Amino acid sequence: MATCLPFRVVPFKPSSSTRAAKITCSSVAAQSRLAKQDLLSLIADQDRGLKTQADPARRAAIIDAIDALADLGKGTVTTGTDLSATWRLLWTTEKEQLFIIQNASVFGTRAGDVLQVIDVGRKVLNNVITFPPDGVFFVRSTIQVASQQRVNFRFTSAVLRGKSWEFPLPPFGKGWFETVYLDDEIRVVKDIREDYLVVDRAPYAWTE
Template identity: 80%
Template sequence: MAATTSLLLPKLFKFQNPKSVHAYSAKFTCSSSITTQTQSAKQDLLSLIADQDRGLKTQNDPEKRSQIVEAIDAMAALAAGSVTTGDSLSATWRLLWTTEKEQLFIIEKAYLFGTQAGDVLQVIDVQNRTLNNVITFPPDGVFFVRSNIEIASSQRVNFRFTSAVLRGKNWEFPLPPFGQGWFDTVYLDDDIRVVKDIRGDYLVVDRAPYTWKERV
């Protein structure tokens, strides 16, 4: 019986290499630390932009802009090497903050047309290689710019504008396409996306609670 018990022991108890256990523990701790840093940086960024009226206030506050850009750079460093141009990029994204002067101008001056800007959206479909930039003017107005996209790398997307239109309830005014460029999604998760583009502008968006589709 003693011999039988002795033979079974190695099968019942698998002794691990201490070095292997240490390596796994170190890897887990490192991964956990990076996740904690990322969440902290994300909350820092969201707190900084929370009261900036989508970037309108930041235009006249260079110190605040610098703080926000530093927070974005910190997130980009933590996400370095990640892939942000896959299927998870496809979504209806809603503007939280930007430095893009054209968008901010339209948001700010919407009152001149007797309205105000609603959600500002970016609708991306990676599979169909399309991107629509959309500014809504509730209840019926919308300005959107259509573009085609091409995945250039793990973080970069090239785009070319194809058409634009300003549309009301019973009318629309087409505009010619105007330009091309690229943007890098420097951070992407289930909640937000952070972008830097060819002109050095920044964009922070979240996943909208709805899917926007162009009215035909």
């Protein structure tokens, strides 16, 4: 695979060798766009992963699409400042998140946006599930960049919050995740438990 990043244009002086590199990079970018479109098409009607739980064939196809993007993203750096954002869940295999999304009605509410809020510079991550209009459950974590694509995390606290009340919960665990693909729109993740996550950049910044 070429060492250039998909969707990044690097100025260069034309020569026989750089023309070949340009073709290779363009090919990688085109393949990435097609693989990304394929993945987004596969997850579009999956209700953030709820429907996928009962459809092994679709799950396998989605993971194949993720693996294709991961292959194209090998060698790229996904743990820099571009990782800092409010990321909104599109699809996941994480059973805990899907359970809460599916059963929010038990508490007389519904699950809204499910978010990962990452700040690489401050070394923090919040996992957030919103319950409109006023409820939220979030887990605070510290993070440490471990490699070009891997980030280690440690949970530090959790909070269930309503409009006029807050219930703290103890921290529970640590692990790592790898961002195997990252661009200006989406991020694709595999974690220590071999769960998968596809998120897009939310059109807003979530804060506590």
